[in-house]
Amino acid sequence: MKNCHRYREMISPYIDNMLDEKAKEEFLQHVDNCSDCSRELEQMRQLVSLLSSLPEEDLPENFRSRLREKLEDSVAQKRTVFDIELFRNKYVRIASAIAACLVVAFATRIFLWKDSFIAPSKPEKHVADDAGDIGALSAVEKEEVAAEEQGVGILALSPPEDNTVTESPALQETAQASQVPESDTSPTGTFSVAIQGSSTAKQAFHINADEKDNSRAGGTPVVDAAEEKAAEKAEDEIMEEAEKEAEETDEDETEEEAGQETGDAAGEDDRAEDEEGLRHVYQSQCDISVFSMNPLSEVVALKNRADLYGLRITGQSPGDVIDVATGNKDADEDYNPDRIVITGLAQQQGFDGFVAALKVYYPQADISIGNIDIIDRSAEYEELKNKINEIENRIKSITDSDLPEKEELMAMLEQQLSQYCEELEYMEENSEFIHLTITIKRKN
Amino acid sequence: MNPDEKILLERAKKGDIDAFETLVEDYQKKVYNIALRMIGNSHDAEELAQEVFIRVFKSLRNFKEQAQFSTWIYRITTNLCLDELRKRKNRKVVYLDQEIDTGENEVKRQLEDEGPTPDVTAEKNEVRELVLDAIQKLPDNHRTMLILRDLNGMSYDDIAKILNSPEGTVKSRINRARQALKNLLKNNKELFDNYFVK
Secondary structure, three states: OOOHHHHHHOOHHHHOOOHOOOOHHHHHHHHHHHHHHHHHHHHHHHHHHHHHOOOOOOOOOOHHHHHHHHHHHHHHHHHHHHHHHHHHHHHOOOOOOOHHHHHHHHHHHHHHHHHHOOOOOOHHHHHHEEEHHHHHHHHHHHHHHHHHHHHHHHHHHOOOHHHHHOOOOHHHHHHHHHHHHHHHHOOOOHHHHHHHHHHHHHHHHHHHHHHHHHHOOOOOHHHHHHHHHHHHHOOOOOOOOOHHHHHHHHHHHHHHHHHHHHHHHHHHHHHHHHOOOOOOOOOOOOOOOOOOHHHHHHHHHHHHHHOOOOOEEEEEOOOOOOOOOOOOOOOOOOOOEEEEEEEEEEEEEHHHHHHHHHHHOOEEEEEEEEEEEEEEOOHHHHOOOOOOOHHHHHHHHHOOOOOOOOOHHHHHHHHHHHHHHHHHHHHHHHEEEEEEEEEEOOOO | OOOOHHHHHHHHHHOHHHHHHHHHHHHHHHHHHHHHHHOHHHHHHHHHHHHHHHHHHHHHOOOOOOOOHHHHHHHHHHHHHHHHHHHHHHHHOOOOOOOOEEEOEEEEEOOOOOOOOHHHHHHHOOHHHHHHHHHHOOOOHHHHHHHHHHHOOOHHHHHHHOOOOOOOHHHHHHHHHHHHHHHHHOOHHHHHHHHOOO
């Protein structure tokens, strides 16, 4: 029994040819001298070849044709949205036409007014003086026109009170895009007032269109958006500063939040009367629950998920008690079914992946990251090494002795050794750690 | 990405379904197989695989070309699978062989047997089936590793990219997943004695 645990970890990488020359040599040398590891290697080899011999299943019948149908549906759906856009453009055109009429009427009025003013043969000089007044008057009138225009738009389309919804960059982009051709045809300053009015109306309309879109697709657009965002994020693999990341996340969240404001507000009342206590479903156009069930079971799932990213969850609430603000354990007294807090250790990259995945899993949740410290574990590492040496020595001494409880002791020590070795190996893989606290919370 | 694929991608981005179909043709079987092994039944796996391609189609615009197209597709696949599994756990699916808790003692759920006849079952007892069953019993994280690495032959590097996880982590996860599967198979003494060296 010579540090076998270390070599057991090398079995798979050896089979897959993932060891460097030096490690490979060392490994083979050990296997030659250790019958246990040699047998272990052979069994693992057989398992791997057995696994790779499992046949690939063929695609089900009609897989392609069914997919084709769905794809065509999704394109058709897009078209409907496009139609709405066309209609929207039509509205803009009508609004501009009205504006143009008003401008003409307005100009005519000024012209007539000016005419009647000039009529009683006044000296030329006065006309020049009065030109300033005309300017002043027209400014007032311009405002009136603008107000009128906006009024028309808003009344006709009755937008939601909260205009922050329109802050999304995508919306602004479309607003600007369709504005361009209009302003091309509008050489006068007054005309742009009309555009302003109509674009407000247009934005209002845009909200309505979006809502329609959401309800038709059963809330999926939100998920898509989150997924896309997460995927995008996952692609940017390197991140300079952990804090920066936290900031970005906040920004992302606000955007998402803005998009869902209407839905969340609608869910408020239902939440209060929730019978099951732990189950919360939004009764809105986006019918997605944050934690579909008990956060306790969610935590179990999260632990598995975290493992994939090489994350080690060291504490969680519910389950452990954690102070949300500080991430410290045993300070969190109030059990909150709306919130999961996890603290853990991770390597930067794994952490990024995990957070990106969380955003996909909990599109409706606020995910905040706090208390990120890069920690130096070199002292811990040395300590662990010493402990392992110590245990190995003890095992050696016990093997030679004939204590009555020898076997039990050996079993116990070996178990301990295996734990330590696993930890050591983990530390070797992950030289730099960050300590993190992630809070997943239902949006308010 | 070769020039042909690039052209197809550009066309698919504009909503050309034919181009999209050609583009993803090579991935369909693999995506379906990943889903099948992750989820465990062909009907749900088909649904899920189709959902993957719909998502891919809808979000082609967001695909950044410095990443591999295959990596991107498989990432969406594993994420959707894991998400589906998470939802299932929460939904508390009742399995037919689950024990019913009567309060005093547990009783096996009794159902009329509509399954395969004994000789088909005998066939099912093949090593392969047993291994597949064992894979289904593994925790999600271990199962994911084995499916990507051993059933689909992806490289450590690819897996690391798909899961957005450090390669070192992938390395040890694969080893641990295989160990776990071996331990599960050990419980089936007959299989193990016949198939593996002692």
